[in-house]
Amino acid sequence: MTSAENRCSFCGKPAVARLTGPERRLCAAHFIEDAEARVFAAMKDECMVAPGDRVAVGLSGGKDSTALLLLLHPILPTLGATLVAVTVDEGIAGYREETLKAAEALTAELGVEHVIVTFADLFGKDLDRLLVGREAQGCTVCGVLRRRALAEGVKRVGATKLATGHNLDDEAQSVLMNVLRGDLPRLRQDTSTGQPGHFVPRIKPLAVLSEKEIVTYLLLRGYFRDLPECPYAGTALRSEVRTMLAGLEHRHPGTMLRIIRFRDGVRRSARSVEPVKALSTCRRCGELTSGEVCQVCRLLGQGG
Amino acid sequence: MQIILPDRSVRTLSRASAPIEEILLELGINPTTVIVIMNGRIVPEDVTATEGDELRIVRFSHGG
Known part of the structure; x- marks a missing residue:
């Protein structure tokens, strides 16, 4: 595709990106709008x-x-x-x-x-x-x-x-x-x-x-x-x-x-x-863990 | 055409024209890991670069 053919699907300005699903080319302004709209839609959905x-x-x-x-x-x-x-x-x-x-x-x-x-x-x-x-x-x-x-x-x-x-x-x-x-x-x-x-x-x-x-x-x-x-x-x-x-x-x-x-x-x-395994609390710090001592306490050498 | 690589080194390609994706693959760069700025403007990789064009390849590192 030549530079002249690379145009935004919505306004005809030079495209900065080609996206799929659906297929579209977007100029800078429409790319920003598209990205923000997808994030907003995901948050609402x-x-x-x-x-x-x-x-x-x-x-x-x-x-x-x-x-x-x-x-x-x-x-x-x-x-x-x-x-x-x-x-x-x-x-x-x-x-x-x-x-x-x-x-x-x-x-x-x-x-x-x-x-x-x-x-x-x-x-x-x-x-x-x-x-x-x-x-x-x-x-x-x-x-x-x-x-x-x-x-x-x-x-x-x-x-x-x-x-x-x-x-x-x-x-x-x-x-x-x-x-x-x-x-x-x-x-x-x-x-x-x-x-x-x-x-x-x-x-x-x-x-x-x-x-x-x-x-x-x-x-x-x-x-x-x-x-x-x-x-x-x-x-x-x-x-x-x-x-x-x-x-x-x-x-x-x-x-x-x-x-x-x-x-x-x-x-x-x-x-x-299958239900997810229930979590217990760490006997050192009281935070959630799947065992007796949480990963943080083990990493900090406080597992004993 | 002139290519500014992610490490800021410059390569000159003596070709009349080539799709940007083809150029990236020849350079061993996966197009999904970079953004290409042609003559100061971001472009999709299916655009063809021609003699006299300047391509700047921006690699984005992980983190953040």
Whole structure:
């Protein structure tokens, strides 16, 4: 296709993207409108937010959470809900400083209340110190502690929902990783309902947008920043799955969406057959766990 | 045509024209992992680049 033929399906201006389902070419303005409309529709279809909700956005300052805050900022008031941003500072030298600054600048620009919780404050050490001698486990350790830190941040701000910036790629990768690990319980786990007294419901409004669509959205709105990559990234199974899935998505467009539909189908059918295992409380910290001691306490060496 | 790669190095391709997707694959880049800016404007990868065009390839790293 020549540049002259590459025109928006709606207004005839030069197109910035070609999307499928339905097939369409979109100019910058229509791409932004399309992305926002899809997120809004998903939020309404899945009843993610109710009037009176106080929604905490998990804001790392990276691309996904930046897009999430930009998208939710105008949408939430129309749904009768309010917005607050929570940032977890894990303490990753050479990485977190810059994203933290980006998060602070964005919340200041939008006038959104912003709370920062740190690993050092919650767990006594920052991530770099917690990982000494076990750097290869970086993503696993960080994932467990970050979930706890976010939950703590949500409690501090009194939020009723937690919105995270997981995109379509993230979600499809997680499904494949659970399949490759043979982890059916995690594949079935649905965090959108929450756990009264422990976790507020989690919502993922960006799960209808691919990573590429999110970056396009940020570039078009002038918010894309080439931030450093986490030094612990690439040590996990996720990076292998990510490469594999990107290849499949290119050769077989729609693969990621079909994987999500498969997961939803598994959840629906599994729910009617076998109840999810009941959770107990950790005997060290009192948080929810499937065993006697939760993962956080075990990682912090407080399992005894 | 001139190509600015994600690492900011510059390559010159001596071809009259080629679809952007074809160029990316020749460079070993999966089109779903990058965004291409042609002459300052984001374009879909099925657009054909011609002599004199400048392509900037933006790779988005994970995280966030």
